[in-house]
Each structure stands twice: as C-alpha cells, then as structure tokens.
Amino acid sequence: MSGPTLVIDLAEPVSPAALRELRELMVGLSSHFEEKRPGYFDVNVPAERLGVEDRREADWRKPFSPPLLSNTSVDEELRALAGFNPQGVDWHRPFLVYLMGPGVGDEDIFEAEHADEPEVETVLGFRPTHAINVSACCNRGIDHAATALLTAAVMDVVGGVAKAELLDGQRSVVAGLPGVLGIADEEWVVLGTAEFLRAWVGQPGFRLVK
Secondary structure, eight states: OOSOEEEEEESSOOOHHHHHHHHHHHHHHOSEEEEEETTEEEEEEEGGGGTOOOOSOGGGOOOOSSOSOOOTTHHHHHHHHHOSOGGGSOOEEEEEEEEEBTTTBOHHHHHHHTSSOHHHHHHHTSOOSEEEEEEESOOSHHHHHHHHHHHHHHHHHHOOEEEEEOOTTOHHHHTTSTTEEEEETTTTEEEEOHHHHHHHHTSTTOOOOO
16 A cells, blocks of 8 residues: 555454445445445545545535544644645545455455454454454545544444554653553554544644554
8 A cells, every 4th residue: 555554453243234334334435335345445534524624725625424534622723733735635535444364355464463462452352353454545634644544433333442553752642542442562553443533633743653
C-alpha cells in the first residue's frame, strides 16, 4: 500500500452476522464498492462521511449524517495536518479493508503480521485468531486521519483491538489518551479501542506510520 495501514486484532472469527453488518457499513460509506471475496473490500470513501468536514463550495457538498467523528474540535487540526486546498483534492479516499486469517483468506499475511508478538498478546489478553487490515491507497495527511476514523468505524461493528506502530515522540502523546489498552514491543506499538483512535486523530501532529 502507498499509505498507512492499521490492524484490528480479533479474539475470534467474525460471525456471518457481523460480516453482513461490516458489508453494510462499507456499502453505506463508499462511493465505490467492490467485494473481491467475502470480507475483502476495495472501496472509495468520501472523507466527509468519516466526519472530516468538506470545505469546498456549498453546492458541491454532499451531506452525510451522522458523522462518524463526534469531536468537532478535530476539524481544524485535520485541515492543518492535511496541508492542502480542499477544492483541488478528490475527497473520495481509496482503501482496502480486508479480513484475514484461517479459513477466510490471506493466511500468510496474517501469520507474518502476528508472528512472535508475546508483548502484544500480553496487552491484548488473547492470541488473535483473525484480523482486519485497513489500508489507505494514498499518503496525504488526510489519508492518515481517514484511516484511523475508518478503522474506528469498522471496530464499532466487529469489535477487536486496534494495533498501531508509533513514530518517535508519539508514546508520550498516546499514553494518556482514553481507550489506550497498553504499549508493547519496547514502546513502539500501541493497542487501543475505537475511542482511542478518535481521540488520537485530534492530537496536534497526528500521523500514522506508513
């Protein structure tokens, strides 16, 4: 992927009912939707549907309610970190959102990403059986924010724990945020809830590891 990726670790396989809810979520959020296999979604998601306000001319706007980001104070920080003129940007952000693990697909990727993680498993309190990757296909600042918010929306449906790598200096920022479950792997990986991801996006200088 050319942009950031977040991983949602799951303690059990996704049920058929939860998979249907996830599919409905992705269809509802997307301007383009393709399901390559059950649980593997190739989508374009308008940024405003994730709660990032579109500052284009009023007659260009396509309102979507309710936003997935309830913290309205985040908007100014998002505009600052994105560093672009919204009128010149395609807000339909491309993503791959895919379930992986035994019996569902991408088993090799799942095994590679979860090999030898004793510290992570200690924080989680379980050994992941499956995971969902949320991968942005672009790397603008807005894609980092959208990745975190889309991941939080997916977690609202399927549960799980978000796992994110940290950049230099980020440990002190994330440590006190709501929803942080712990920091592992010599303080370079943070694990947390959907609430944590939404809180983290609002911090000055927010950015994910690409």
